[in-house]
Amino acid sequence: MTDEHHRAALAERAARAGGGVARQHFRSDVDVETKADKNDLVTEADRDAQRQVVSTIRAEFPDDAFVLEEDADTLRGPETGDSDPSVVDAVPDHGPAWVVDPIDGTSNYVRGIRSWATAVTALQDGEPVGSATYVPAAGDLYAAGPESATRDGSELRVSDRTDPETFAVAPVGKWFRDQSAEFGRLNDRITERFGDVRRFGSFQLTLALIADGGLDAGICTNPMDPWDTIAGVHLVRAAGGTVTSLDGDRWHHDDDSLVASNGGAHDELLAAARDAVDRDATE
Template identity: 70%
Template sequence: MADEHHRAAVAERAARSGGVVAREAFRGDLVVETKANKNDYVTETDRDAQQQVVATIREEFPDDGFVCEEELTQFVGPESDADDPLALDAVPDSGAAWVVDPIDGTANFVRGLHTWTTSVAATVDGAAVGSATYLPATGDLYAAGPESVTRDGRTVSVSDRADPETFAVAPVGWWDRDDRTEFGDLCTAVVERFGDMRRIGSFQATLAFVADGGLDGAICTTPMYLWDTVAGVHMVREAGGTVTGLDGEPWEFDSEGLVASNGEAHDELLAAAADALD
């Protein structure tokens, strides 16, 4: 347990340190590139923030592996571009690893919108033991350790709403231009089954908002990356919520889709996902 507390504390410190780097560049002159499509942004700040996160963790755990959104290179100097031997493409079943998203919600970051995060999850033997999601532009820090979830140091939990007609639910994910019908169907299913809909633009922020009761649920029907999910899934569960795949089974790293809720009407969220995929 002591090791879990230590790792949770380092996750929190690392998320904050990387977030500070990103915040310094926010609304400044950014170097913006695209990856998979013209709306899939990456900036030099993503890479700088990630480097700071990794450096902070390595001060305490120099031999642990990393699953990171941006390419991980071994930092031996300002011009280093050597492959890092601790870079991983999956969370290992044994040993320790860290899952890092330096800026989750880069599209918001690029547009000058406040909802983006620096998120870090600590895993041991294939399970998350601590996570942190920092929203640098607003100053909110969500942290999940072995015993509780906090926002800015105060304990939080999922909402206690039970009536789906009072729920605020967020569709999460990205749909290619030729898959937008599914996105529209999911939005329709959400507004027909629940009280209101939100689209946040950051997967990790969305899960943090489920964990603190600001949202009652989130649905993702598209493939997702580990850095978009692991920290927030751990957070929702530690806050008393439920996270499954689209099949209703507990969410795992290789699950199809993701459905997160306060646990009070989880079947209704699964039904909304099924409506979108029919």
């Protein structure tokens, strides 16, 4: 087994392990805290799941870097030994690293809604070599390695739709009160040009569904975090889809916008998203 295949397989195992921990607390009485705002939530289940993911990876790659959603201080304890892993604030351009989101969709999680996921990505020199998005409440594991993309062992492929009027499109990412006008315009542009709108409350699950063909596209016009996106972007691309920024260039993890699709009407998606943003800039 090559190093890349090894890391891709480990991403799957780590996502399953962390997601299994989170599932044990799902729909139970968990303490909920807020971070940046009232809707930016964290629970002890997030922290426990993250500890499990990191512990699983460190057992085989103890010196690798990590980009984590939750505070690195939560990793101290018997699961990881006496010292913390090499936690970094941004995706490194060189060397091996792991990006971890223990519960993507915590707001759904605390409400008892099944749309949440544990996402793990293995990176080498800033590029994914393996990613896994595990949806414990559904029992689905979406994974992409060096040569393949699968859901529970079956090949992942984006949808083959090309008619925009048949597309199901998901606005994704965080939206704040002062952005209500732009969010409304984006939804207007989508419903004017495409078939329907979906919003799941989990960025990684949304991208996995695009990779699996259930959704046709997703649009985010706000800055985003790497743990919310990198695993799913790798899935979409491995499944034959297209992911760019609003300017149409290949998406990179430090871009401040994202448009993911099956590629069948990507230019129309870009036009709809740009129209919503441009109108906001002129009003």
